[in-house]
Amino acid sequence: MGLEHLRELLIRLARPILRQGASLAYGGNWKETEDNFTYDLLRLISAEQEDNSAGGAETDLQIGILYNHSAWPHYLDISRTIEARWVNACRIVRVTQQMAGFADKDIATDVDFENKTPRAIFNAAVTLSAMRHLMMRGTSINIPGVSAPEIIPPVIARILLGGRLDGFSGFLPGLFEETLVTLESERPVYILGGFGGAAETLASVVLTSGSERPKELTASWLAGHNPSLDELRKNAGNFSMPAMVKSTESSLDTLFNFLNDARTNPSRVLRTGLSDEDTRELMRTRNVTTAVNLVRNGLVETKKLPPLPA
Numbered sequence: 153m154g155l156e157h158l159r160e161l162l163i164r165l166a167r168p169i170l171r172q173g174a175s176l177a178y179g180g181n182w183k184e185t186e187d188n189f190t191y192d193l194l195r196l197i198s199a200e201q202e203d204n205s206a207g208g209a210e211t212d213l214q215i216g217i218l219y220n221h222s223a224w225p226h227y228l229d230i231s232r233t234i235e236a237r238w239v240n241a242c243r244i245v246r247v248t249q250q251m252a253g254f255a256d257k258d259i260a261t262d263v264d265f266e267n268k269t270p271r272a273i274f275n276a277a278v279t280l281s282a283m284r285h286l287m288m289r290g291t292s293i294n295i296p297g298v299s300a301p302e303i304i305p306p307v308i309a310r311i312l313l314g315g316r317l318d319g320f321s322g323f324l325p326g327l328f329e330e331t332l333v334t335l336e337s338e339r340p341v342y343i344l345g346g347f348g349g350a351a352e353t354l355a356s357v358v359l360t361s362g363s364e365r366p367k368e369l370t371a372s373w374l375a376g377h378n379p380s381l382d383e384l385r386k387n388a389g390n391f392s393m394p395a396m397v398k399s400t401e402s403s404l405d406t407l408f409n410f411l412n413d414a415r416t417n418p419s420r421v422l423r424t425g426l427s428d429e430d431t432r433e434l435m436r437t438r439n440v441t442t443a444v445n446l447v448r449n450g451l452v453e454t455k456k457l458p459p460l461p462a
Contacts, residue, residue: 155186157440158314158347162189163196164444165311170200172457175216177287177307179223179326182230193218197241218242219304223283224249225265225276245293245304249275252282253394273380274387280322281397284329288337309455310334311342311447315350317368318377323384323400325350325374332407340423340454342447346438355435357411358418369408371400425453 166176176197180190200215220242222230227246235244249259254275264272290306315327322329327350334341345355353368367373375381385400393399398406414421418431426434426449434446451457 159189159192161313161344161347161440161443162192164440165313165447166193166196167200168444168448169451169457170197170216171213173214173216174455174457175219175305177219177221179221179283179287181222181226182220182234190220194238194241198238201240219245221245221247221283221287223247223252223276223279225262225272228262243293243302243304245291247279247283247286249279251286251291252279253396254278255392258392270383270387271391274384274391277322277384278394278397280326281324281329282394284326284333285396288333288339306337307334307339309340309342309451311344312351312354313344313347313349317350317353317374320378321380323381323388323397324403327351327354328369328407329403332403332410335410335421336406338423340425340450342424342450343422343435344437344443344447345435346443354411357408358414358422359432359435361415363412363415365408365412369404369411371404374400374404423454425450 169176176193178190178193180188180193182190184191197215197218204213204215218241222244224247227244230244230246235242250256252275258271258275260269260272260275265276287307291304292301293304294301310330312327312331315325317325320326324332331341331343331354343351343355343358345352345359353366357366357369371381371385375385381400388399410421417428418424418435419426419428422431424431424434426446430446430449434443434450437443437446448457
């Protein structure tokens with residue numbers, strides 16, 4: 153599917169969730185590139201807030217916001233001006249190297265990252281993984297001028313759409329790791345595999361009979377398509393790996409075991425709140441309306457989202 157198809161599906165998924173008062177979590181960056189949806193979500197939230205305000209007393213919807221989790225060093229691109237501009241629509245959650253479990257002596261500097269030193273590249277990858285784990289547990293952030301920190305809630309369900317299998321900067325493709333931490337946390341996972349990308353690879357495992365493991369879920373295949381991954385795996389032996397983060401091989405083994413179990417009973421393993429038949433349909437459909445309706449039905453069942461007003 154093209155990016156415009158993904159963008160349309162993203163907006164149609166997000167809008168009813170926001171109107172039900174639920175918030176979104178998205179780990180996208182703040183660069184206005186074609187394949188980054190951060191600003192699409194921000195513009196959607198702002199438009200929904202504006203429409204809600206224009207409704208006056210007749211409108212009492214509580215519009216959700218965006219929680220943007222950003223790991224070091226990616227949050228260095230977020231200026232205070234950008235943050236202030238979107239303060240009513242977004243909370244930025246900066247995940248530091250210390251939060252990832254690094255001791256002070258192992259902290260890399262911003263200059264180290266600019267110079268692409270092995271320590272900085274390694275720390276950045278570990279912090280990215282730690283961010284995805286922290287998203288499932290929740291955290292808090294300090295707001296200037298506010299005495300008490302703001303509580304950032306944990307992710308309670310994951311919707312998987314698109315995703316890259318190459319060009320990633322961590323130990324796993326982002327969508328693979330997000331799937332793994334959500335399954336380990338025993339929270340619902342909705343895989344929209346019919347729209348391509350890494351989500352299609354995950355869905356194909358569940359939809360295929362037998363116990364065969366696709367090559368995309370092996371460290372050797374991923375390293376062959378991501379030269380930087382080999383360097384990261386070497387550095388994992390040279391540097392101390394925080395306990396929160398597992399090796400590529402171990403993570404892929406655990407992820408495949410989950411998906412293999414889901415082959416016979418996908419609704420139970422993925423906790424979709426749908427029937428097995430509907431869960432499989434969600435993973436294979438290329439129809440935007442069908443995908444949106446199935447995700448919504450699952451969230452209503454598992455998270456008891458209230459019905460939307462007429």
